[in-house]
Ligand SMILES: Nc1ncnc2c1ncn2[C@@H]1O[C@H](COP(=O)(O)OP(=O)(O)O)[C@@H](O)[C@H]1O
């Protein structure tokens with residue numbers, strides 16, 4: 001890395017210690033009496049400090065439910081969730097959540113959107129503005145700073161949202177399928193932008209997806225989930241070198257091994273619930289077979 005960029009980063013990186021989240025024996029049920037449904041069952045895992053943990057599991061398995069518990073929007077039925085050893089009592093800016101549905105304010109420009117958090121808290125300091133500039137450039141929107149969301153493509157909007165979230169510099173950044181709904185080309189670009197942001201600004205990140213390619217490309221650690229009621233089925237350390245490029249990983253044997261390992265677990269899970277007649281699982285098996293036949 002060039003020296004100029006290093007010193008720029010040192011100046012623009014605010015001094016917040018990344019957090020670590022421990023999920024301990026968490027269960028979550030909805031509904032009353034005979035309609036009661038357990039979505040998460042005795043689930044334990046750690047979101048390690050300054051690492052990118054990716055949770056991958058079939059749709060409907062309970063990932064967003066776990067995300068809402070981590071965010072503090074809901075409380076577990078049983079078990080504990082700790083941030084740096086202290087129980088999570090409710091939503092707090094130390095944990096920032098980005099959903100697929102998150103949206104920019106349409107009446108603000110890209111730049112105003114990115115600065116929204118610091119401004120709302122009365123923290124428009126030279127440091128926060130410098131960090132916003134850094135993020136704006138990193139997500140490739142320097143030339144679009146004065147445009148409104150309606151003037152941006154879908155991918156650009158997601159990049160602006162990433163910058164708008166990261167400028168708040170949370171102890172833990174939580175992203176629940178943030179790139180779902182984008183076309184394949186745009187998604188691959190998003191992965192690279194997001195991976196660069198992470199690699200150059202190591203924070204605790206928790207990223208939820210149903211997409212195994214996305215998971216392997218991004219993760220330091222991968223939590224492979226089983227079907228509802230969900231639990232961690234396997235933890236895979238994704239020991240691939242960084243910075244990562246998507247094109248490099250396609251040919252990488254280790255990446256393909258990890259992918260196969262995770263896919264076989266997910267496939268077994270999908271078959272298990274397919275036999276119970278789950279539509280989501282059937283869709284997953286179909287997508288899996290389609291993808292396998294392309295390779
Ligand atoms: N508030 C709720 N009340 C009842 N059931 C819910 C509620 N939230 C989620 N569920 C159920 O929990 C299951 C898991 O949902 P979700 O966490 O959204 O899965 P994922 O994000 O992995 O696709 C689904 O079957 C869903 O219907």
Ligand SMILES: [Mg+2]
Pocket residue numbers: 060063064065176177
């Ligand atoms: Mg979800």
